[in-house]
Amino acid sequence: SIPIVLDVDTGVDDALAVLFAVRHPGVDVLGISCVSGNAPLAQVVDNTLRILDVVDAPDLPVAAGAVRPLLEPPRAARQVHGRTGLGDLVLPPTRRRTTSTGAVELMRRLILDHPTPVTLVALAPQTNLALLLRTYPEVVGNLERIVFMGGSASVGNATAVAEFNVWHDPEAAAIVLDSNVPTYMYGLDVFNRVAVDREVAVALQHGDDPLGRVVGSLLGHRVVLSEDERARYTGLIGDAGAACSLVDPLALRTEVRPVRVELAGYGRGQTLVDLREPSRGESMVQAHPGEWTNVEVALEIDDERIARLFLDTLGLA
């Protein structure tokens, strides 16, 4: 199975991703690092610890990381993830505790101690990853790749052009792209596509299965915006789709494309993806080393297949 370190800002859909990753036999979650993003850090940590109880996860190390982005103030997405970051869901308190050392130390240890290369799966602003790469650059030697939910080759969500995770900490994302670790971008182009049918989500939420009730509630409460938006977003599995892509990569169509993160002006936080003919695109990376990086960008997804994988894995199909 694929050894991963998960970096999260739990977060309604981060919670779905944690449930999936812990349950899927093809994924070996070595540990989880938390970062401020969808919710303030303390809330993210608490949500992450509690959600682990829902699937009776083994005693995984969970660490607290950055309390804010490198430069920006934290800007929790309360309008999307609700006051606690888990929508309407209230989970019982847990006996689980964070590790005594912080996220950067935990990530370093898990990566360097593992006998085979580890995949870093980032479902949040990439502050912890940037701090790790700057503090312990030697981890690069034992990283298989970085799979991140973030960015977009088309429309944004935090701004017209920027996706939330990259927008929340653009400098961190730029550091990650510049790290020489192979990167895989699960951006809004695919993120916005994968949903469980609204009726299925509602049935789970009101059903008898305790795990189903939690999953149904998370799926149902993706957004507390307008009725229109609620209808559009209900059922989105969000970050969980990035976790699914680890075990079913053939359900996605990807292309290796030059990507850069915009740091200035109205485009701040945008991922520019050069979608021109590859022969021209290659030259962006060669002509501007350090400014453009070749990234495997997910552009299309078999959404029904991924939604099924998600539900099957949790025994909810």
Ligand code: BDR
């Ligand atoms: C990203 O931001 C958060 O709302 C989600 O958890 C996801 O990681 C989408 O832009």
Ligand code: CA
């Ligand atoms: Ca997230």
